[in-house]
Amino acid sequence: MPVLTRSLTPRISRPTSIFALLALVVALSALSAVRAEPGLGQGLESVRDHEAEVSAQIAEQNRQINALIGELATAREREGQAAEELAAEQQKLDQATAELADNRQHLRAVRVELKKAIDSLERLLLVTYKSNRPDEISMILGADTFDEMLAQAEYTDRINEYEAAVVNRVQMLREEVAATVERLATQRAAIADARDAAAERHSELASISAGLESSQATMAAARDQRKDVLSGLRGREADLIDQLTVTPSTPTTDASPDAVATTPAPAPAPPPAAGDSAVLGADGQAIAPANAPQAVKDVIASANAIATTPYIWGGGHASFESSGYDCSGGVSYALHGGGFLSSPLDSTGLSFWGEAGVGQWITVYANSGHVWAVIAGLRWDTSGGAGPRWHSDMASTSGFVVRHPSGY
Secondary structure, eight states: OOOOSSSSOTTTOOOOSSSHHHHHHHHHHHHHHHHSSOOOHHHHHHHHHHHHHHHHHHHHHHHHHHHHHHHHHHHHHHHHHHHHHHHHHHHHHHHHHHHHHHHHHHHHHHHHHHHHHHHHHHHHHHHHHHHTOOOOOHHHHTTTTTTHHHHHHHHHHHHHHHHHHHHHHHHHHHHHHHHHHHHHHHHHHHHHHHHHHHHHHHHHHHHHHHHHHHHHHHHHHHHHHHHHHHHHHHHTHHHHHHHHHHHSSSSSEEEEETTTOOOOOOOOOOOOOTOOOOOOOOOOOEOOTTSOHHHHHHHOOOOOOOOTTBBOOOTSSOOOOOBBHHHHHHHHHHHHTTTTTTTTTHHHHSSSSSSEEEOSSSSEEEEEOOOOOOOTTTOOOEEEOOSSSSSSSSSTTTTOOOEEEEEE
């Protein structure tokens, strides 16, 4: 069993995470009750139960928010796909409509040409009927000379060719009219299909948009609820630390079976040497300082692994593994690589994570709308819209809550 140390020594550091703060909050809030109750063990058990309950509540709220962010990201992606599909269907509809108009105009022109060809054929037939033209054999036999016979034959051929051309022209135009009418029917069917598909995409897009609005409202409510809990805890942090680090005037080393032990703070990592920071390579990868703690090197290596991925809203929240990342997804992924996070946090969650102030090796700047980090002197950020990237310049810290992992 843990050993009771009634002398709460100054070795206790500021909490390294919200869950450490929760432990302090619950322990202090129940301290008077523990002292007053006749059974110290029973009071201690109550404190532990309450601590576990509040810690589980925050963890569940974080899980729900990240799940909602993942669902929203998926819905937004589907919304984008549906919008692209709608645009494609609308393009098909516009193209089919334009082709239909062109073919209608072409049909009108062909019908005009067909009427002219039919009129020419009718006139030709009428002339042929009235002229009582002799047949070719009679014309040849009636020729007085060979040249006259050739001339008569050539004349007859030209007449025949002209008549055949008129007939062929009529037939060709009739076939073209029939083909154009068939194309018009096909285009009308295509237009009907395109309209149905566009209407379906419109309906699907409206449904997705409505679902997005509902999910966003749910996520906003969950964030507000978590913020209320965390804000209340943060407001009491300083008082808790002061009260828990006060040394009573009558220390004792009594080792009761129901004792509460104080846990020393983890040893801090050695601070970076002057001018010793990560180097940004030409390939966009960060090179960790040789003397950086292994956890910091692991954070840099994790960030390097996703330093070429695109920006995707909600990326890295439903799961650390994603095809792209947003600001909090990218920061969470890097911190997870160093063992500082077991599950992703959004920007609001990161504004309550770790300890307050600038860290020696890692500093996180967060608010409700954005988060970025400085890791071994380089900025890890999604600013610019390309996705999580390393930057050698710094950004304005105005309006951001400053946090860091304990000891780093």
